[in-house]
Amino acid sequence: MRHAVARQAPAAAETLVQTVAAGVKYRLLSDDDLTLRGRLSRMIQRTPASRHEFWALREVDLKFNRGEVVGLVGPNGSGKSTLLRMVAGVIEPSEGSIQRPARISALLEPTGVLNASLSGRQNAFLYAALAAIPRTEMAAAMPAIEEFAELGAFFDVPVRTYSSGMLARLAFSLATQFRPDVLLVDELLSVGDEHFQKKSYFRMQKLIGKGSLVVVVSHNLGFVESTCTRGILLSGGRVEADGNVGQIVSAYRKRYA
Amino acid sequence: MTRFLRELSESGELFAVLLRVQMQQRYSGSVLGLLWALLMPMLTILSFSIIFAGLSGWNLADYGVYFFCGYVPWTFFQASSLNAAESLVGNPLYVTRLPMPSQILPLVQVAASGIDALIHLAILFAIMPALGAPFHPAMICLPASILITAAAGAGASLLAAQATVFFRDFRYLLSSALFLWFFFSPVLWQPASLQGPMREFYRLNPAVPFLELFQLPVRQGVVPPAETWILASAVAAALCLAGSVSFSANRRRFYYYL
Numbered sequence: 001m002r003h004a005v006a007r008q009a010p011a012a013a014e015t016l017v018q019t020v021a022a023g024v025k026y027r028l029l030s031d032d033d034l035t036l037r038g039r040l041s042r043m044i045q046r047t048p049a050s051r052h053e054f055w056a057l058r059e060v061d062l063k064f065n066r067g068e069v070v071g072l073v074g075p076n077g078s079g080k081s082t083l084l085r086m087v088a089g090v091i092e093p094s095e096g097s098i099q100r101p102a103r104i105s106a107l108l109e110p111t112g113v114l115n116a117s118l119s120g121r122q123n124a125f126l127y128a129a130l131a132a133i134p135r136t137e138m139a140a141a142m143p144a145i146e147e148f149a150e151l152g153a154f155f156d157v158p159v160r161t162y163s164s165g166m167l168a169r170l171a172f173s174l175a176t177q178f179r180p181d182v183l184l185v186d187e188l189l190s191v192g193d194e195h196f197q198k199k200s201y202f203r204m205q206k207l208i209g210k211g212s213l214v215v216v217v218s219h220n221l222g223f224v225e226s227t228c229t230r231g232i233l234l235s236g237g238r239v240e241a242d243g244n245v246g247q248i249v250s251a252y253r254k255r256y257a
Numbered sequence: 258m259t260r261f262l263r264e265l266s267e268s269g270e271l272f273a274v275l276l277r278v279q280m281q282q283r284y285s286g287s288v289l290g291l292l293w294a295l296l297m298p299m300l301t302i303l304s305f306s307i308i309f310a311g312l313s314g315w316n317l318a319d320y321g322v323y324f325f326c327g328y329v330p331w332t333f334f335q336a337s338s339l340n341a342a343e344s345l346v347g348n349p350l351y352v353t354r355l356p357m358p359s360q361i362l363p364l365v366q367v368a369a370s371g372i373d374a375l376i377h378l379a380i381l382f383a384i385m386p387a388l389g390a391p392f393h394p395a396m397i398c399l400p401a402s403i404l405i406t407a408a409a410g411a412g413a414s415l416l417a418a419q420a421t422v423f424f425r426d427f428r429y430l431l432s433s434a435l436f437l438w439f440f441f442s443p444v445l446w447q448p449a450s451l452q453g454p455m456r457e458f459y460r461l462n463p464a465v466p467f468l469e470l471f472q473l474p475v476r477q478g479v480v481p482p483a484e485t486w487i488l489a490s491a492v493a494a495a496l497c498l499a500g501s502v503s504f505s506a507n508r509r510r511f512y513y514y515l
Contacts, residue, residue: 026513029513029514034423034424034425035424035425035426036424036426036427036430085353085354085512088354088355089356090352090354090355090356090512091512108354108355113350113351113354113355115278118278122278126274126275128274129270129271129274130271130351130355132267132268132270132271134270135270
Protein backbone atom coordinates (compact mmCIF):
# COMPACT_ATOMS: atom_id res chain seq x y z
CA MET A 1 0.00 0.00 0.00
CA ARG A 2 1.31 3.38 -0.91
CA HIS A 3 1.31 6.17 1.65
CA ALA A 4 -0.04 9.47 0.55
CA VAL A 5 3.12 11.53 0.50
CA ALA A 6 3.39 14.45 -1.84
CA ARG A 7 5.97 14.25 -4.59
CA GLN A 8 8.72 16.76 -4.14
CA ALA A 9 9.79 17.32 -7.68
CA PRO A 10 8.18 20.28 -9.40
CA ALA A 11 6.02 19.44 -12.40
CA ALA A 12 8.40 21.06 -14.84
CA ALA A 13 11.42 18.91 -13.82
CA GLU A 14 12.99 16.92 -16.61
CA THR A 15 12.39 13.20 -16.18
CA LEU A 16 15.59 11.22 -16.81
CA VAL A 17 14.42 7.75 -15.84
CA GLN A 18 10.89 6.43 -15.87
CA THR A 19 9.55 2.97 -15.06
CA VAL A 20 6.06 1.85 -15.95
CA ALA A 21 4.62 -1.17 -14.10
CA ALA A 22 8.13 -2.61 -14.12
CA GLY A 23 8.86 -5.95 -12.51
CA VAL A 24 11.91 -8.21 -12.28
CA LYS A 25 11.53 -11.93 -11.85
CA TYR A 26 14.41 -14.10 -10.65
CA ARG A 27 14.59 -17.84 -11.11
CA LEU A 28 16.51 -19.58 -8.37
CA LEU A 29 18.97 -21.86 -10.10
CA SER A 30 20.50 -24.90 -8.52
CA ASP A 31 23.79 -26.42 -9.68
CA ASP A 32 21.80 -28.88 -11.76
CA ASP A 33 20.26 -26.00 -13.69
CA LEU A 34 23.70 -24.70 -14.59
CA THR A 35 25.38 -27.82 -15.97
CA LEU A 36 24.82 -30.02 -18.98
CA ARG A 37 25.32 -33.02 -16.75
CA GLY A 38 22.54 -31.87 -14.41
CA ARG A 39 20.13 -31.14 -17.24
CA LEU A 40 20.83 -34.48 -18.92
CA SER A 41 20.40 -36.51 -15.75
CA ARG A 42 17.12 -34.69 -15.20
CA MET A 43 15.98 -35.52 -18.71
CA ILE A 44 16.85 -39.18 -18.22
CA GLN A 45 15.15 -39.38 -14.83
CA ARG A 46 12.27 -37.32 -16.19
CA THR A 47 12.25 -34.98 -13.23
CA PRO A 48 11.01 -31.54 -14.21
CA ALA A 49 13.33 -28.55 -13.91
CA SER A 50 13.08 -26.64 -10.65
CA ARG A 51 10.83 -23.63 -11.01
CA HIS A 52 11.55 -21.58 -7.94
CA GLU A 53 10.75 -18.11 -9.12
CA PHE A 54 10.25 -14.94 -7.23
CA TRP A 55 9.56 -11.35 -8.06
CA ALA A 56 12.30 -9.07 -6.78
CA LEU A 57 10.34 -6.06 -8.04
CA ARG A 58 6.70 -5.74 -8.94
CA GLU A 59 4.57 -2.98 -10.45
CA VAL A 60 7.10 -0.24 -9.98
CA ASP A 61 5.93 3.10 -11.36
CA LEU A 62 8.56 5.73 -10.71
CA LYS A 63 9.86 8.90 -12.27
CA PHE A 64 13.36 10.15 -11.50
CA ASN A 65 14.02 13.77 -12.37
CA ARG A 66 17.12 15.81 -13.06
CA GLY A 67 18.53 17.37 -9.92
CA GLU A 68 17.04 14.87 -7.52
CA VAL A 69 19.06 12.92 -4.98
CA VAL A 70 16.99 9.84 -4.30
CA GLY A 71 17.63 7.53 -1.37
CA LEU A 72 16.27 4.00 -1.67
CA VAL A 73 15.56 2.50 1.73
CA GLY A 74 14.03 -0.76 2.83
CA PRO A 75 14.87 -3.97 4.63
CA ASN A 76 17.19 -6.59 3.12
CA GLY A 77 15.61 -8.29 0.13
CA SER A 78 13.18 -5.47 -0.53
CA GLY A 79 14.46 -4.93 -4.09
CA LYS A 80 16.64 -1.85 -3.65
CA SER A 81 19.69 -3.21 -5.46
CA THR A 82 17.57 -4.82 -8.16
CA LEU A 83 15.87 -1.48 -8.79
CA LEU A 84 19.26 0.22 -9.01
CA ARG A 85 20.53 -2.42 -11.45
CA MET A 86 17.43 -2.03 -13.57
CA VAL A 87 17.98 1.73 -13.71
CA ALA A 88 21.65 1.10 -14.55
CA GLY A 89 20.64 -1.06 -17.49
CA VAL A 90 22.40 -4.24 -16.48
CA ILE A 91 19.05 -5.96 -16.01
CA GLU A 92 15.97 -5.62 -18.16
CA PRO A 93 12.50 -5.67 -16.60
CA SER A 94 10.67 -9.00 -16.94
CA GLU A 95 7.41 -7.06 -17.26
CA GLY A 96 6.55 -3.45 -17.81
CA SER A 97 9.10 -1.03 -19.20
CA ILE A 98 11.83 1.41 -18.34
CA GLN A 99 13.20 4.47 -20.09
CA ARG A 100 16.67 5.68 -19.32
CA PRO A 101 19.43 7.74 -20.91
CA ALA A 102 22.12 5.99 -22.92
CA ARG A 103 24.98 6.92 -20.59
CA ILE A 104 24.68 6.15 -16.91
CA SER A 105 27.48 6.11 -14.39
CA ALA A 106 26.80 3.23 -12.07
CA LEU A 107 28.79 2.53 -8.96
CA LEU A 108 27.43 -0.88 -8.11
CA GLU A 109 29.91 -2.92 -6.13
CA PRO A 110 32.83 -0.83 -7.36
CA THR A 111 35.44 -2.92 -5.63
CA GLY A 112 34.46 -5.87 -7.82
CA VAL A 113 35.01 -3.93 -11.00
CA LEU A 114 38.45 -2.65 -10.05
CA ASN A 115 41.19 -4.96 -11.29
CA ALA A 116 43.23 -6.23 -8.34
CA SER A 117 46.51 -6.50 -10.22
CA LEU A 118 46.40 -2.97 -11.64
CA SER A 119 47.42 0.17 -9.76
CA GLY A 120 44.96 2.88 -8.81
CA ARG A 121 46.11 4.93 -11.78
CA GLN A 122 45.76 2.04 -14.23
CA ASN A 123 42.36 1.24 -12.77
CA ALA A 124 41.35 4.81 -13.45
CA PHE A 125 42.00 4.27 -17.16
CA LEU A 126 40.19 0.94 -17.04
CA TYR A 127 37.25 2.62 -15.32
CA ALA A 128 37.25 5.39 -17.93
CA ALA A 129 37.02 2.80 -20.70
CA LEU A 130 34.24 0.92 -18.93
CA ALA A 131 32.30 4.13 -18.35
CA ALA A 132 32.90 5.34 -21.94
CA ILE A 133 34.92 8.36 -20.79
CA PRO A 134 37.55 9.43 -23.36
CA ARG A 135 41.12 8.64 -22.33
CA THR A 136 42.24 12.24 -22.74
CA GLU A 137 39.47 13.41 -20.40
CA MET A 138 40.56 10.86 -17.82
CA ALA A 139 44.20 11.85 -18.15
CA ALA A 140 43.23 15.47 -17.55
CA ALA A 141 41.18 14.57 -14.49
CA MET A 142 43.83 12.30 -13.01
CA PRO A 143 45.44 14.82 -10.61
CA ALA A 144 42.02 15.70 -9.20
CA ILE A 145 41.14 12.03 -8.71
CA GLU A 146 44.50 11.32 -7.10
CA GLU A 147 44.04 14.20 -4.70
CA PHE A 148 40.43 13.41 -3.81
CA ALA A 149 41.07 9.72 -3.16
CA GLU A 150 43.89 10.56 -0.72
CA LEU A 151 45.80 7.39 -1.49
CA GLY A 152 49.26 8.94 -1.52
CA ALA A 153 51.93 6.58 -2.82
CA PHE A 154 49.34 3.78 -2.94
CA PHE A 155 47.86 5.34 -6.08
CA ASP A 156 50.62 3.65 -8.10
CA VAL A 157 50.50 0.32 -6.29
CA PRO A 158 48.26 -2.64 -7.25
CA VAL A 159 44.85 -2.22 -5.61
CA ARG A 160 45.01 -5.72 -4.12
CA THR A 161 47.12 -4.11 -1.38
CA TYR A 162 44.37 -1.57 -0.54
CA SER A 163 42.15 -1.63 2.51
CA SER A 164 38.40 -1.66 1.88
CA GLY A 165 38.22 2.01 2.80
CA MET A 166 40.93 2.85 0.28
CA LEU A 167 39.13 0.90 -2.42
CA ALA A 168 35.89 2.71 -1.67
CA ARG A 169 37.64 6.08 -1.78
CA LEU A 170 39.20 5.32 -5.15
CA ALA A 171 35.91 4.08 -6.58
CA PHE A 172 33.98 7.06 -5.27
CA SER A 173 36.54 9.51 -6.64
CA LEU A 174 36.39 7.88 -10.05
CA ALA A 175 32.63 7.70 -10.30
CA THR A 176 31.92 11.23 -9.12
CA GLN A 177 34.66 13.03 -11.02
CA PHE A 178 32.83 13.25 -14.31
CA ARG A 179 29.41 14.67 -13.51
CA PRO A 180 27.35 12.01 -15.20
CA ASP A 181 23.69 12.65 -15.98
CA VAL A 182 22.75 9.77 -13.73
CA LEU A 183 24.86 8.48 -10.87
CA LEU A 184 23.87 5.30 -9.09
CA VAL A 185 25.52 4.37 -5.82
CA ASP A 186 24.98 1.08 -4.00
CA GLU A 187 26.08 0.99 -0.34
CA LEU A 188 29.35 2.76 -0.77
CA LEU A 189 29.37 5.90 1.27
CA SER A 190 29.16 4.21 4.60
CA VAL A 191 32.58 2.62 4.03
CA GLY A 192 34.89 5.61 4.28
CA ASP A 193 35.82 7.28 7.57
CA GLU A 194 34.01 10.34 8.87
CA HIS A 195 36.40 12.74 7.18
CA PHE A 196 35.87 11.09 3.81
CA GLN A 197 32.12 10.86 4.30
CA LYS A 198 32.06 14.62 4.80
CA LYS A 199 34.05 15.10 1.61
CA SER A 200 31.80 12.79 -0.34
CA TYR A 201 28.78 14.65 1.01
CA PHE A 202 30.12 17.91 -0.44
CA ARG A 203 31.01 16.16 -3.69
CA MET A 204 27.43 14.91 -3.90
CA GLN A 205 26.10 18.40 -3.27
CA LYS A 206 28.25 19.66 -6.14
CA LEU A 207 26.91 16.99 -8.46
CA ILE A 208 23.38 17.95 -7.54
CA GLY A 209 24.19 21.53 -8.26
CA LYS A 210 25.18 20.46 -11.77
CA GLY A 211 21.73 19.02 -12.30
CA SER A 212 22.62 15.34 -12.12
CA LEU A 213 20.25 12.68 -10.91
CA VAL A 214 21.72 10.67 -8.06
CA VAL A 215 20.16 7.46 -6.76
CA VAL A 216 21.64 5.99 -3.58
CA VAL A 217 21.00 2.69 -1.85
CA SER A 218 22.11 2.77 1.75
CA HIS A 219 21.35 1.39 5.15
CA ASN A 220 22.98 4.46 6.65
CA LEU A 221 19.76 6.34 7.37
CA GLY A 222 21.57 9.37 8.74
CA PHE A 223 23.41 9.78 5.47
CA VAL A 224 20.26 9.30 3.42
CA GLU A 225 18.40 11.84 5.51
CA SER A 226 21.09 14.49 5.28
CA THR A 227 22.01 13.99 1.61
CA CYS A 228 18.89 13.01 -0.27
CA THR A 229 16.07 15.22 -1.40
CA ARG A 230 13.66 12.37 -1.90
CA GLY A 231 13.18 8.98 -0.32
CA ILE A 232 11.61 5.81 -1.64
CA LEU A 233 10.69 3.02 0.74
CA LEU A 234 10.67 -0.43 -0.82
CA SER A 235 9.20 -3.50 0.77
CA GLY A 236 8.79 -6.94 -0.75
CA GLY A 237 9.69 -5.60 -4.19
CA ARG A 238 7.02 -2.92 -4.17
CA VAL A 239 7.16 0.82 -3.67
CA GLU A 240 5.57 1.40 -0.30
CA ALA A 241 6.15 5.10 0.06
CA ASP A 242 7.72 7.82 -2.02
CA GLY A 243 8.31 11.44 -1.13
CA ASN A 244 10.01 13.72 1.37
CA VAL A 245 13.11 12.00 2.64
CA GLY A 246 12.52 12.85 6.29
CA GLN A 247 9.05 11.30 6.25
CA ILE A 248 10.26 8.25 4.38
CA VAL A 249 13.12 7.63 6.77
CA SER A 250 10.90 7.98 9.81
CA ALA A 251 8.30 5.70 8.21
CA TYR A 252 11.06 3.13 7.65
CA ARG A 253 12.32 3.49 11.22
CA LYS A 254 8.80 3.09 12.62
CA ARG A 255 8.21 -0.11 10.68
CA TYR A 256 11.55 -1.87 10.68
CA ALA A 257 13.87 -0.42 13.29
CA MET B 258 21.68 -7.48 -34.10
CA THR B 259 22.20 -3.89 -35.31
CA ARG B 260 22.58 -2.93 -31.65
CA PHE B 261 25.21 -5.65 -31.29
CA LEU B 262 27.28 -4.17 -34.12
CA ARG B 263 26.69 -0.53 -33.17
CA GLU B 264 27.87 -1.16 -29.61
CA LEU B 265 30.96 -2.91 -30.92
CA SER B 266 31.85 -0.04 -33.23
CA GLU B 267 31.40 2.43 -30.34
CA SER B 268 33.56 0.45 -27.91
CA GLY B 269 36.94 0.61 -29.61
CA GLU B 270 38.59 2.30 -26.63
CA LEU B 271 37.15 -0.13 -24.08
CA PHE B 272 38.27 -3.00 -26.30
CA ALA B 273 41.81 -1.61 -26.49
CA VAL B 274 42.05 -1.04 -22.73
CA LEU B 275 40.75 -4.51 -21.84
CA LEU B 276 43.15 -6.04 -24.36
CA ARG B 277 46.06 -4.08 -22.91
CA VAL B 278 45.14 -5.17 -19.38
CA GLN B 279 44.95 -8.76 -20.55
CA MET B 280 48.34 -8.64 -22.26
CA GLN B 281 49.93 -6.86 -19.31
CA GLN B 282 48.68 -9.51 -16.91
CA ARG B 283 49.80 -12.32 -19.13
CA TYR B 284 53.26 -11.10 -20.03
CA SER B 285 54.44 -8.84 -17.24
CA GLY B 286 53.08 -10.86 -14.36
CA SER B 287 56.04 -13.24 -14.32
CA VAL B 288 59.76 -12.69 -14.37
CA LEU B 289 60.19 -14.42 -17.69
CA GLY B 290 57.32 -12.36 -19.17
CA LEU B 291 57.23 -12.60 -22.92
CA LEU B 292 59.71 -15.46 -22.83
CA TRP B 293 56.95 -17.78 -21.61
CA ALA B 294 54.92 -16.92 -24.67
CA LEU B 295 57.85 -17.99 -26.85
CA LEU B 296 58.89 -20.97 -24.80
CA MET B 297 55.60 -22.90 -24.75
CA PRO B 298 55.07 -23.18 -28.52
CA MET B 299 58.74 -23.86 -29.09
CA LEU B 300 58.69 -26.74 -26.60
CA THR B 301 55.44 -28.13 -28.01
CA ILE B 302 56.69 -28.02 -31.56
CA LEU B 303 60.10 -29.39 -30.75
CA SER B 304 58.83 -32.33 -28.71
CA PHE B 305 55.99 -33.24 -31.08
CA SER B 306 58.30 -32.92 -34.09
CA ILE B 307 60.95 -35.20 -32.63
CA ILE B 308 58.40 -37.83 -31.62
CA PHE B 309 56.20 -37.81 -34.72
CA ALA B 310 58.92 -37.23 -37.31
CA GLY B 311 60.81 -40.10 -35.68
CA LEU B 312 57.73 -42.34 -35.79
CA SER B 313 56.88 -41.57 -39.40
CA GLY B 314 60.43 -41.43 -40.72
CA TRP B 315 59.74 -37.95 -42.05
CA ASN B 316 62.57 -35.40 -42.40
CA LEU B 317 62.67 -33.56 -39.05
CA ALA B 318 63.13 -30.04 -40.45
CA ASP B 319 60.35 -30.41 -43.04
CA TYR B 320 58.05 -31.99 -40.46
CA GLY B 321 58.74 -29.13 -38.05
CA VAL B 322 57.69 -26.54 -40.66
CA TYR B 323 54.57 -28.53 -41.61
CA PHE B 324 53.51 -28.98 -37.99
CA PHE B 325 54.18 -25.32 -37.13
CA CYS B 326 52.01 -24.18 -40.09
CA GLY B 327 49.03 -26.08 -38.70
CA TYR B 328 49.83 -25.33 -35.09
CA VAL B 329 49.47 -21.55 -35.58
CA PRO B 330 45.82 -21.46 -36.78
CA TRP B 331 44.88 -24.41 -34.57
CA THR B 332 46.18 -22.79 -31.39
CA PHE B 333 44.65 -19.46 -32.41
CA PHE B 334 41.19 -21.02 -32.75
CA GLN B 335 41.53 -23.23 -29.70
CA ALA B 336 42.82 -20.51 -27.37
CA SER B 337 40.17 -18.04 -28.63
CA SER B 338 37.26 -20.32 -27.90
CA LEU B 339 38.58 -21.80 -24.63
CA ASN B 340 39.52 -18.41 -23.14
CA ALA B 341 36.28 -16.88 -24.39
CA ALA B 342 34.36 -19.65 -22.64
CA GLU B 343 35.74 -18.27 -19.36
CA SER B 344 35.32 -14.61 -20.29
CA LEU B 345 31.76 -14.04 -19.05
CA VAL B 346 31.63 -16.48 -16.12
CA GLY B 347 35.11 -15.31 -15.06
CA ASN B 348 34.06 -11.64 -14.94
CA PRO B 349 30.48 -11.81 -13.67
CA LEU B 350 30.58 -8.30 -12.19
CA TYR B 351 31.31 -6.76 -15.59
CA VAL B 352 28.06 -8.25 -16.81
CA THR B 353 25.88 -7.83 -13.73
CA ARG B 354 27.09 -4.47 -12.45
CA LEU B 355 28.18 -2.45 -15.46
CA PRO B 356 26.10 -1.23 -18.35
CA MET B 357 28.71 -2.30 -20.90
CA PRO B 358 28.33 -4.38 -24.08
CA SER B 359 29.25 -7.86 -22.85
CA GLN B 360 30.17 -9.15 -26.34
CA ILE B 361 33.44 -7.25 -25.89
CA LEU B 362 34.66 -9.76 -23.30
CA PRO B 363 34.88 -12.88 -25.50
CA LEU B 364 36.12 -10.83 -28.47
CA VAL B 365 39.02 -9.42 -26.41
CA GLN B 366 40.12 -13.04 -25.91
CA VAL B 367 40.15 -13.53 -29.68
CA ALA B 368 42.32 -10.46 -30.13
CA ALA B 369 44.70 -11.61 -27.39
CA SER B 370 44.98 -15.05 -29.00
CA GLY B 371 45.51 -13.30 -32.33
CA ILE B 372 48.51 -11.46 -30.91
CA ASP B 373 49.86 -14.80 -29.70
CA ALA B 374 49.32 -16.24 -33.17
CA LEU B 375 51.33 -13.39 -34.69
CA ILE B 376 54.13 -14.07 -32.20
CA HIS B 377 54.03 -17.76 -33.19
CA LEU B 378 54.24 -16.82 -36.87
CA ALA B 379 57.21 -14.58 -36.11
CA ILE B 380 58.96 -17.51 -34.40
CA LEU B 381 58.22 -19.68 -37.44
CA PHE B 382 59.70 -17.11 -39.81
CA ALA B 383 62.74 -16.76 -37.55
CA ILE B 384 63.54 -20.47 -37.54
CA MET B 385 62.62 -21.22 -41.17
CA PRO B 386 66.09 -20.36 -42.53
CA ALA B 387 67.69 -22.61 -39.91
CA LEU B 388 65.38 -25.44 -41.02
CA GLY B 389 66.33 -24.88 -44.65
CA ALA B 390 62.81 -23.75 -45.58
CA PRO B 391 62.67 -20.94 -48.16
CA PHE B 392 60.30 -17.94 -48.02
CA HIS B 393 57.75 -18.11 -50.84
CA PRO B 394 55.98 -15.21 -52.61
CA ALA B 395 52.72 -17.08 -51.94
CA MET B 396 53.13 -16.24 -48.25
CA ILE B 397 51.82 -12.76 -49.10
CA CYS B 398 48.33 -14.23 -48.67
CA LEU B 399 48.94 -15.00 -44.95
CA PRO B 400 47.29 -11.81 -43.63
CA ALA B 401 44.06 -12.93 -45.31
CA SER B 402 44.50 -16.40 -43.81
CA ILE B 403 44.84 -14.85 -40.35
CA LEU B 404 41.79 -12.63 -40.81
CA ILE B 405 39.56 -15.52 -41.86
CA THR B 406 40.79 -17.64 -38.96
CA ALA B 407 40.17 -14.70 -36.60
CA ALA B 408 36.60 -14.41 -37.90
CA ALA B 409 36.00 -18.10 -37.25
CA GLY B 410 37.54 -17.69 -33.78
CA ALA B 411 35.28 -14.68 -33.08
CA GLY B 412 32.13 -16.59 -33.99
CA ALA B 413 33.18 -19.63 -31.97
CA SER B 414 34.16 -17.46 -29.00
CA LEU B 415 30.73 -15.79 -28.88
CA LEU B 416 29.08 -19.22 -28.94
CA ALA B 417 31.43 -20.68 -26.31
CA ALA B 418 31.00 -17.69 -23.95
CA GLN B 419 27.19 -18.00 -23.98
CA ALA B 420 27.16 -21.77 -23.70
CA THR B 421 29.35 -21.59 -20.59
CA VAL B 422 27.00 -19.08 -18.97
CA PHE B 423 24.09 -21.48 -19.33
CA PHE B 424 26.08 -24.69 -18.80
CA ARG B 425 29.11 -24.25 -16.59
CA ASP B 426 30.55 -27.63 -17.57
CA PHE B 427 30.51 -26.72 -21.25
CA ARG B 428 34.17 -25.60 -21.10
CA TYR B 429 35.30 -29.11 -20.12
CA LEU B 430 33.26 -30.57 -22.93
CA LEU B 431 34.74 -28.02 -25.31
CA SER B 432 38.34 -28.64 -24.31
CA SER B 433 37.88 -32.41 -24.61
CA ALA B 434 36.21 -32.01 -28.00
CA LEU B 435 38.99 -29.73 -29.24
CA PHE B 436 41.61 -32.19 -27.98
CA LEU B 437 40.03 -35.05 -29.94
CA TRP B 438 39.42 -32.86 -32.97
CA PHE B 439 43.10 -31.91 -33.00
CA PHE B 440 44.12 -35.53 -33.64
CA PHE B 441 41.47 -35.95 -36.35
CA SER B 442 42.74 -32.87 -38.17
CA PRO B 443 45.78 -32.80 -40.42
CA VAL B 444 48.08 -30.89 -38.07
CA LEU B 445 50.34 -33.72 -36.91
CA TRP B 446 49.74 -35.94 -39.94
CA GLN B 447 49.61 -35.30 -43.66
CA PRO B 448 46.50 -36.06 -45.74
CA ALA B 449 48.79 -37.83 -48.27
CA SER B 450 49.41 -40.53 -45.67
CA LEU B 451 45.71 -41.50 -45.58
CA GLN B 452 44.53 -44.74 -47.20
CA GLY B 453 41.34 -45.73 -48.99
CA PRO B 454 38.06 -43.80 -48.53
CA MET B 455 39.59 -41.65 -45.75
CA ARG B 456 41.50 -39.80 -48.47
CA GLU B 457 38.21 -38.16 -49.49
CA PHE B 458 36.36 -38.13 -46.18
CA TYR B 459 38.93 -36.12 -44.25
CA ARG B 460 37.96 -33.05 -46.27
CA LEU B 461 34.58 -33.00 -44.48
CA ASN B 462 36.48 -31.77 -41.41
CA PRO B 463 35.78 -28.00 -41.33
CA ALA B 464 39.25 -27.36 -39.87
CA VAL B 465 40.93 -28.55 -43.09
CA PRO B 466 40.51 -25.40 -45.23
CA PHE B 467 41.79 -23.21 -42.37
CA LEU B 468 44.89 -25.35 -41.94
CA GLU B 469 45.52 -25.30 -45.70
CA LEU B 470 45.40 -21.48 -45.69
CA PHE B 471 48.68 -21.66 -43.74
CA GLN B 472 50.20 -24.97 -44.80
CA LEU B 473 49.98 -24.43 -48.57
CA PRO B 474 51.63 -21.00 -48.83
CA VAL B 475 54.33 -21.56 -46.20
CA ARG B 476 55.40 -25.14 -46.80
CA GLN B 477 54.55 -25.69 -50.47
CA GLY B 478 54.78 -22.13 -51.71
CA VAL B 479 51.39 -22.15 -53.44
CA VAL B 480 48.44 -19.81 -52.99
CA PRO B 481 45.52 -21.97 -51.76
CA PRO B 482 42.89 -22.68 -54.45
CA ALA B 483 39.68 -20.63 -54.58
CA GLU B 484 37.73 -23.58 -53.21
CA THR B 485 39.76 -23.46 -49.96
CA TRP B 486 39.21 -19.71 -49.54
CA ILE B 487 35.48 -20.05 -50.18
CA LEU B 488 35.07 -22.98 -47.80
CA ALA B 489 37.00 -21.30 -44.98
CA SER B 490 35.17 -18.00 -45.47
CA ALA B 491 31.81 -19.78 -45.49
CA VAL B 492 32.57 -21.61 -42.23
CA ALA B 493 33.86 -18.39 -40.63
CA ALA B 494 30.80 -16.42 -41.79
CA ALA B 495 28.42 -19.10 -40.51
CA LEU B 496 30.15 -19.11 -37.10
CA CYS B 497 30.08 -15.30 -36.90
CA LEU B 498 26.41 -15.16 -37.85
CA ALA B 499 25.40 -17.89 -35.42
CA GLY B 500 27.54 -16.37 -32.66
CA SER B 501 26.33 -12.79 -32.98
CA VAL B 502 22.65 -13.58 -33.57
CA SER B 503 22.44 -15.93 -30.60
CA PHE B 504 24.46 -13.55 -28.41
CA SER B 505 22.08 -10.70 -29.20
CA ALA B 506 19.11 -12.90 -28.38
CA ASN B 507 20.52 -14.33 -25.14
CA ARG B 508 22.39 -11.42 -23.56
CA ARG B 509 19.36 -10.24 -21.58
CA ARG B 510 19.33 -13.58 -19.80
CA PHE B 511 23.03 -13.65 -18.81
CA TYR B 512 22.32 -11.61 -15.69
CA TYR B 513 20.16 -14.35 -14.21
CA TYR B 514 22.76 -17.06 -14.74
CA LEU B 515 25.84 -15.22 -13.48
